Amino acid sequence: MDLEESVALAKRDTAEMMAAVGEMLVTWNGLETQVRNLLVLIVSAPEEHLMRAAGDTNVKKARRRAELLTTTLKAVELGLKLRAFSVVCTPLQAEHIKHLADLFDRLREYRNFYVHGMRAPGASVATDGSVTTTALAVQTVVRKSLAIRSVRFGIDALHLFRDKMWETGRYVDPISHDLINPDLPDNQRSPMFPPLHQLAKPAIPPKLVPDTQVLLGEPIE
Numbered sequence: 001m002d003l004e005e006s007v008a009l010a011k012r013d014t015a016e017m018m019a020a021v022g023e024m025l026v027t028w029n030g031l032e033t034q035v036r037n038l039l040v041l042i043v044s045a046p047e048e049h050l051m052r053a054a055g056d057t058n059v060k061k062a063r064r065r066a067e068l069l070t071t072t073l074k075a076v077e078l079g080l081k082l083r084a085f086s087v088v089c090t091p092l093q094a095e096h097i098k099h100l101a102d103l104f105d106r107l108r109e110y111r112n113f114y115v116h117g118m119r120a121p122g123a124s125v126a127t128d129g130s131v132t133t134t135a136l137a138v139q140t141v142v143r144k145s146l147a148i149r150s151v152r153f154g155i156d157a158l159h160l161f162r163d164k165m166w167e168t169g170r171y172v173d174p175i176s177h178d179l180i181n182p183d184l185p186d187n188q189r190s191p192m193f194p195p196l197h198q199l200a201k202p203a204i205p206p207k208l209v210p211d212t213q214v215l216l217g218e219p220i221e
Contacts, residue, residue, distance in 0.1 A: 010131045010133060017133055017154075020159060021114070024158050028165060030165075031104075031107070031165045032078070034169050034173075035104055036073070036078060038097075038175060039073075040066045041176055041179040043066035043069060043070065044063045044065065078101075079101040079108070082098070083097075092196045092197060093175065093196060096196055096201070100171065100172065103171075104168065107205070109207070111161075113137050113151060117151075118135055118136070119137070119138060121134065122134065135153060135154075137152075137153065138150045145216060146214070146217055147214045147215060148215065150213075151210045151211070164202070174192070177189075178195070
């Protein structure tokens with residue numbers, strides 16, 4: 001592979017990585033909306049049950065009131081509220097909701113590092129002409145010390161993150177469905193919305209461990 005071909009390949013890989021970043025952002029926005037809508041269902045569920053018992057089927061009123069509490073919540077607050085409001089749910093619903101909160105928080109850590117820390121991707125060309133394209137995510141930390149944390153990653157890492165967000169979104173849907181239809185018999189549920197006792201919990205990704213360079217102060221544990 002000559003230099004011209006290597007440069008063309010590097011440009012292609014860089015464009016693909018930037019496209020993957022855009023796909024990651026859109027996918028995250030969709031997942032955050034799903035989680036926010038789930039929280040609306042959780043908050044409004046007790047009022048909805050009382051309304052139905054009184055013969056009032058216009059449950060949208062309860063959900064609109066719940067949205068007053070959830071619309072302005074930031075992503076970090078969504079996980080906290082999911083855990084807090086899970087107490088109004090059945091034990092099995094609460095078990096899945098708490099797992100979702102842990103999963104969502106871990107994905108949020110990845111998303112924040114990639115989105116807020118990512119620098120422009122760059123390509124390196126080996127002597128044989130092969131091209132490797134990666135990006136660097138950098139975070140400056142000021143606590144007991146001044147330090148820089150960084151993670152270098154390629155497009156495969158972005159695709160894995162995207163796939164995990166897709167998997168998480170598919171996990172949210174049956175939980176939401178169960179909150180809306182808590183008394184629906186198992187044999188009337190579609191494969192897309194299995195009963196919660198059959199719903200598998202997605203694995204939580206390992207904690208992101210950046211390389212750390214202390215510039216001033218004590219080492220970071």
